[in-house]
Amino acid sequence: MLGFFRDGTTLVCDGVRLDAIAREHGTPLYVYSAESIRRAYRALDEAFNGYPHRVHYALKANSSLAVVRVLADIGSAVDANSIGEIELALRAGFQPSDIVFTGVGKTPDEIDRAVALQLKAINAESAGELERIDRAAQARGTRVRVALRVNPDINSGTHPHISTGLHVNKFGVPLEQARAIYRRMVSQPGLQPVGIHVHLGSQIVTLDPLQKAASMVVRLAAELREVGVQIEYVDLGGGLGISYDGSRVPDASQYASAVLPILRPSGLAVVLEPGRLLVGAACALVTRIVDIKDSPGGRQFAVIDGSMTELIRPALYGAFHRIEAVTPRDARELPYDIVGPVCESSDAFGQDRRFAALEVGDLMAILDAGAYGSAMGSNYNRPPFAPEILVDRGRARLVRRRQTLDDMLALEQ
Numbered sequence: 001m002l003g004f005f006r007d008g009t010t011l012v013c014d015g016v017r018l019d020a021i022a023r024e025h026g027t028p029l030y031v032y033s034a035e036s037i038r039r040a041y042r043a044l045d046e047a048f049n050g051y052p053h054r055v056h057y058a059l060k061a062n063s064s065l066a067v068v069r070v071l072a073d074i075g076s077a078v079d080a081n082s083i084g085e086i087e088l089a090l091r092a093g094f095q096p097s098d099i100v101f102t103g104v105g106k107t108p109d110e111i112d113r114a115v116a117l118q119l120k121a122i123n124a125e126s127a128g129e130l131e132r133i134d135r136a137a138q139a140r141g142t143r144v145r146v147a148l149r150v151n152p153d154i155n156s157g158t159h160p161h162i163s164t165g166l167h168v169n170k171f172g173v174p175l176e177q178a179r180a181i182y183r184r185m186v187s188q189p190g191l192q193p194v195g196i197h198v199h200l201g202s203q204i205v206t207l208d209p210l211q212k213a214a215s216m217v218v219r220l221a222a223e224l225r226e227v228g229v230q231i232e233y234v235d236l237g238g239g240l241g242i243s244y245d246g247s248r249v250p251d252a253s254q255y256a257s258a259v260l261p262i263l264r265p266s267g268l269a270v271v272l273e274p275g276r277l278l279v280g281a282a283c284a285l286v287t288r289i290v291d292i293k294d295s296p297g298g299r300q301f302a303v304i305d306g307s308m309t310e311l312i313r314p315a316l317y318g319a320f321h322r323i324e325a326v327t328p329r330d331a332r333e334l335p336y337d338i339v340g341p342v343c344e345s346s347d348a349f350g351q352d353r354r355f356a357a358l359e360v361g362d363l364m365a366i367l368d369a370g371a372y373g374s375a376m377g378s379n380y381n382r383p384p385f386a387p388e389i390l391v392d393r394g395r396a397r398l399v400r401r402r403q404t405l406d407d408m409l410a411l412e413q
């Protein structure tokens with residue numbers, strides 16, 4: 001068995017006990033299953049088997065080098081959202097032709113570096129940005145591959161903070177403007193339009209909006225072909241959700257079955273930018289209970305040593321994560337609020353969760369912490385960045401050590 005499961009009573013990652021890892025490296029800490037990442041990648045890649053496609057892992061979900069290298073080793077490409085992510089991808093071994101560069105508000109330095117690198121494509125967010133890319137390309141005497149990000153005004157049904165495909169969202173350009181912008185590109189000597197990009201948002205758990213977006217970009221590609229603009233591929237972005245609470249959500253093969261019939265008649269290759277789908281379920285944040293006290297609701301607060309600084313999703317979006325005792329004791333179940341130590345009432349991981357009686361010192365695992373966990377980590381209240389452990393083929397390896405106070409203060413004078 002792979003991933004997180006119980007070996008007897010104790011929670012393990014790919015067969016390695018979480019309590020042993022916590023004893024060696026302290027808490028809080030992130031534990032990743034390399035094989036879970038590979039499994040998720042293969043499921044998506046194989047679902048599109050037989051159709052020209054390329055998976056560009058969205059680095060923003062988790063750009064820890066060891067995680068990124070697992071994906072590099074099995075043939076993924078990447079989607080970068082800043083020059084920092086581009087440089088990281090190069091260090092992880094990706095070629096510029098493996099990288100698409102998305103992002104609202106690219107700076108002149110970022111554009112210039114991206115132009116110099118000759119990436120697979122820059123996903124442009126506006127007509128103004130395309131003009132700046134064109135100028136940067138001409139200054140270097142080159143032509144740059146670009147895709148325009150289209151905002152389709154489709155409601156993906158996800159949390160408003162992570163919805164990106166509605167007109168009120170800041171991303172891309174409305175479809176009505178996209179045609180004219182593509183036509184203009186023909187007369188911009190620094191630009192080579194190669195793709196159409198769309199991304200509706202994150203943690204999307206219904207296929208209908210994703211199908212609508214696919215239909216829209218395929219239609220746009222056909223219209224462009226009629227006016228002489230020939231693109232190579234459509235980039236459907238990322239966004240497919242995972243099940244945080246055990247409820248059924250569409251999987252990679254259902255997603256492929258939903259969009260392939262739309263893509264196939266176009267013959268256009270497809271780029272996919274999954275983040276959460278590949279790494280979300282591959283990590284547990286392992287924490288220790290530091291205090292237990294009564295709460296007025298007849299429950300108890302169990303205060304853990306991990307917080308919104310390691311996993312901000314519950315505080316930011318009210319997101320649900322399963323929480324499990326690493327080794328539950330044989331005792332009566334009681335209701336608990338699992339909270340972190342940060343000085344914010346939103347620093348809470350779960351309300352009214354039932355556990356066999358907990359005690360100070362117990363290890364608690366917060367599951368599905370691989371996406372937008374470590375990547376959104378902070379030093380708020382000055383905890384050090386937590387270490388990261390990658391379990392691979394039965395071996396637990398420290399891939400990021402715990403930050404020290406000196407590390408934390410290194411930039412300060």
Ligand SMILES: Cc1ncc(COP(=O)(O)O)c(C=O)c1O
Nearest residue numbers: 058202203238239273274275276
């Ligand atoms: C342009 C783009 N592509 C891909 C992703 C990855 O999304 P997810 O992790 O939901 O797959 C994001 C994140 O929202 C994004 O903004």
